Amino acid sequence: MSLRHAVLGLLSERPASGYDLMKLFETSLSHVWSATQSQVYGELGKLADAGLVEVAAEGPRGRKEYAITDPGRAELRHWLTETEPTRTRRSDSLLRVFFLGLLTPLEAQTYLLTEAERASRQRAGLEHAEASIEWDDDPLSVHGRLALEYGKRLSAMHEEWARWAAEQLKA
Amino acid sequence: MSLRHAVLGLLSERPASGYDLMKLFETSLSHVWSATQSQVYGELGKLADAGLVEVAAEGPRGRKEYAITDPGRAELRHWLTETEPTRTRRSDSLLRVFFLGLLTPLEAQTYLLTEAERASRQRAGLEHAEASIEWDDDPLSVHGRLALEYGKRLSAMHEEWARWAAEQLKA
DNA sequence: CATTGACGTGTCAAGAGTGGAATGTAAAGT
């Protein structure tokens, strides 16, 4: 359950409201972790009950600005240093590859080439994002850059693989 | 909810019991889709209710061998050709990268190098698996080979990226 | 013949995640 740690991590940079966090999930974390608004608000409530965050200020429109507490920072650090990342081996698009035998060779190749196209577009999107982001010295963006590079390499690899796989099916 | 399609896909190759399916999930599909036994048996029940699979034979120890039906095959085909793969942008290990700023540079580099090691081991594991699998002309294994190649490329890329990222943090 | 291990099915509780709806306030543009 890393949603909890995603929220704590974002709050470790600066205090934020649920609404602010949603925007961060949609922008900086969009390729890394997704969350719905129900989840974010729910998690903030649980986190507050557990004393890992607290309401630091209240603003207009019922805005509640949450800040991470010391126990929260400790939990975050513990997660980073003491726990193993859980790898969820689950990929819809790769699962389909297993069952491509049910299609005609032409259909299967089409599927793979569509995947390649998609990966290519994604790569272009990331490169565009990289160029347009203001890389200030926000500590989050330093490491965000590393994550973005990962995304670029991943989509490049995906595209190459899909083209290779389509080629394999010809033979 | 692709668990349903994973089960249908496996049954499209040949009839199987819940127990058989579990083994297939743990072996051939292990790097692509995971499922627990509760899920498999539960899904088989739902699939049978929906008429997408049927009990083709009963064996010793209460064994029920399920077979895919024509509506099931249609559903599988529909999934493969008409629906978009859902991309779950969620990666625990990448999420951590975002928050590496909370650690000392040394700790952060350690994290990345550990990731590199892990990816390297995974790659070795896949290569070992590739060598030891009997590549008969099972239609599943033809495409399984493509998926395996994807895994190899992914882990290679992951390792390279992690080493590169660790290097970046030195500067 | 007794035990062990592989085979085999099933249920339950709790938590995680999805998607949508309801409700309202503040600020900014026309």
Place this chain on the structure above:
DNA sequence: ACTTTACATTCCACTCTTGACACGTCAATG
């Protein structure tokens, strides 16, 4: 003054997933 847009929270109903538990059978081994 009016309307739109952005801000902001909360609740609900549902499905998916996990992990553990409970139950029972067949085959081989010593």
